[in-house]
Amino acid sequence: MKRLFLASLLAFSFGASAYSVNMDEITNFGNQMRDRFSPPHEIQKANNVPTCLVNVKNEKTGKITRTRLKMIGEHSQKGTQHTYHEEDNTGSTTVWYDSRTGKGEISIMDSQEVIASGTVSNCK
Structure with missing residues (x-):
């Protein structure tokens, strides 16, 4: 008991x-x-995701692709220069642009080398 x-x-x-x-x-x-x-930064800014027109050249084939790209990934800013970087175990993508001009560059890499690169414009 x-x-x-x-x-x-x-x-x-x-x-x-x-x-x-x-x-x-x-x-x-x-x-x-x-x-x-307060909601996380990603949720607060979800409607303010910048988009850019992108011209990307495949480094092996020379083919140029034009598309509109939403800027996602890790964001950093120095003055008017915005940098977006995203990577995984297969490669990475880096985009930077100047918010005054709306122009910049893009670089896409696999695990060893640059596979595509190009310009971005009309970033808003």
Whole structure:
């Protein structure tokens, strides 16, 4: 009987501690609270994704492809120059453009060399 009582007491006390909350964290209305509930940068700027007209030349075949490209990937900015970089284990793509002129360059690489490169324009 003692073991049953201790087992049930342990089970109920564990359940109660699993649902406990840190009241200091919940009631902390400092700057962290505001940042905690603001949407991530990617979601905030989802409608403001820049697009560019791209002219890309395949380095092996010489074929030129023209298309409109949405700028996604890791974004960095120095002054008016925007750089977008995306990579995986098969290669990478890097696009940079100047926001004043809307012009720049694109480079597409496989795991070893540049496979396509070209120009971007009309970036908005």
